[in-house]
Amino acid sequence: MLSIALAGKPNAGKSTFYTAATMADVDVANYPFTTIDANRGVSYVRTECPCLEREERCGNENCHDGKRYVPIELLDVAGLVPGAHEGKGLGNQFLDELTNADVIVNVIDASGGTNEKGEPVDIGSHDPLEDIDFIETEMDMWLAGIVERNWEGVERKSRSPDFDLDEVLGDMMSGFGASPTDIARILRELEYPADPIQWTDDDREALATEIRQRTKPIVVAANKIDVAPEENVDRLLDLDKPVIPTSAEGERALRNAAEGGLIDYDPGDADFEITGDVSDAQCEALEGLQETMARWEGTGVQAALDYAVYELLDHLTAYPVQDAAKWSDGSGNVLPDAFLLAQGSTPVDLAYAVHSDIGDGYLHAVDARSSREISDSYELEEGDVIKIVSTAS
Numbered sequence: 001m002l003s004i005a006l007a008g009k010p011n012a013g014k015s016t017f018y019t020a021a022t023m024a025d026v027d028v029a030n031y032p033f034t035t036i037d038a039n040r041g042v043s044y045v046r047t048e049c050p051c052l053e054r055e056e057r058c059g060n061e062n063c064h065d066g067k068r069y070v071p072i073e074l075l076d077v078a079g080l081v082p083g084a085h086e087g088k089g090l091g092n093q094f095l096d097e098l099t100n101a102d103v104i105v106n107v108i109d110a111s112g113g114t115n116e117k118g119e120p121v122d123i124g125s126h127d128p129l130e131d132i133d134f135i136e137t138e139m140d141m142w143l144a145g146i147v148e149r150n151w152e153g154v155e156r157k158s159r160s161p162d163f164d165l166d167e168v169l170g171d172m173m174s175g176f177g178a179s180p181t182d183i184a185r186i187l188r189e190l191e192y193p194a195d196p197i198q199w200t201d202d203d204r205e206a207l208a209t210e211i212r213q214r215t216k217p218i219v220v221a222a223n224k225i226d227v228a229p230e231e232n233v234d235r236l237l238d239l240d241k242p243v244i245p246t247s248a249e250g251e252r253a254l255r256n257a258a259e260g261g262l263i264d265y266d267p268g269d270a271d272f273e274i275t276g277d278v279s280d281a282q283c284e285a286l287e288g289l290q291e292t293m294a295r296w297e298g299t300g301v302q303a304a305l306d307y308a309v310y311e312l313l314d315h316l317t318a319y320p321v322q323d324a325a326k327w328s329d330g331s332g333n334v335l336p337d338a339f340l341l342a343q344g345s346t347p348v349d350l351a352y353a354v355h356s357d358i359g360d361g362y363l364h365a366v367d368a369r370s371s372r373e374i375s376d377s378y379e380l381e382e383g384d385v386i387k388i389v390s391t392a393s
């Protein structure tokens with residue numbers, strides 16, 4: 001499962017974001033390969049379900065009226081403070097946790113109500129723009145430290161006659177989660193000495209920065225928009241980086257209210273409707289939230305996760321089926337599964353995502369929309385419904 005980590009200073013709202021995003025009760029038994037603990041849970045990205053094209057909605061438990069929720073893993077990483085890569089505030093442990101993530105949501109307090117160490121201060125008294133770069137810097141410096149510690153080994157290997165620097169660097173980078181494509185691109189874009197002994201600290205830091213950018217893309221959640229000065233949010237949105245305004249607290253309140261039958265709301269909706277008996281105080285709080293949502297097109301929590309997966313990681317959703325006419329599995333469940341795959345994935349990749357046996361036994365694939373056989377090298381598109389024909393199915 002794709003893994004998204006929430007990083008940021010203490011008190012930025014990471015745990016609130018995490019709680020809100022993992023609140024929908026998840027049947028943990030469905031995810032036997034995921035260790036679910038206090039800081040690691042299942043959340044979802046939202047997309048349009050292909051069943052919208054059909055007369056009837058698919059009825060899948062992760063589809064609400066055509067809003068399809070596809071599971072991902074969410075990690076609530078404990079707060080990072082400047083200097084974490086030097087071990088400040090348990091820094092290294094948390095940076096280690098980040099290595100398991102495919103993409104990072106950097107939660108910052110856009111209200112300016114927490115200082116650089118994450119201690120509460122008066123709203124507006126800290127400039128949240130200062131909180132953006134430090135996560136990147138901490139991750140870069142921490143990776144640079146690891147490259148540094150590995151360097152003696154690289155120098156030692158360089159004495160061997162069949163030494164290939166690109167190969168050794170490639171091995172190192174794959175240890176950080178870089179794919180062969182990432183590695184090729186990083187090596188192409190960097191200029192560096194062929195002899196490892198001539199590498200400077202700057203060379204190693206440049207390498208670390210490249211690796212981090214390729215393997216840990218970051219979207220900023222400009223959190224606490226419900227109390228943030230609007231000017232702060234505007235300045236954050238003006239940056240040349242992906243920034244999504246969020247109210248984690250608002251999302252949590254909405255999911256609670258929806259669960260309690262007070263409102264009609266699905267995560268990622270830009271608005272909601274009050275449907276239950278609410279007290280005057282609840283009504284006032286909900287209306288306040290409605291204003292914030294009208295200004296920023298929702299609470300942003302779902303939007304941040306969606307952006308991380310569909311934009312930063314450039315993934316798509318594909319739906320394998322057994323019956324191409326009914327779009328169902330063998331038992332008649334319509335659109336039973338949804339898989340997140342990297343852009344450029346083929347029907348063979350989808351087959352392997354379903355099960356390695358299905359992948360091994362792959363014969364051909366059929367586009368269920370057109371009922372036509374598609375080529376093995378066809379690049380899947382968002383929302384594709386695919387019947388895989390395999391000796392194993």
Ligand SMILES: Nc1nc2c(ncn2[C@@H]2O[C@H](COP(=O)(O)OP(=O)(O)O)[C@@H](O)[C@H]2O)c(=O)[nH]1
Nearest residue numbers: 010011012013014015016224227247248249250
């Ligand atoms: N107003 C407002 N407060 C928030 C929001 N998100 C979190 N908080 C508050 O900020 C404080 C710190 O939140 P927490 O999630 O524990 O932060 P963490 O240390 O980053 O995990 C708590 O008092 C939260 O209620 C938000 O969107 N709006």
Ligand SMILES: [Mg+2]
Nearest residue numbers: 014015078079
């Ligand atoms: Mg926390």
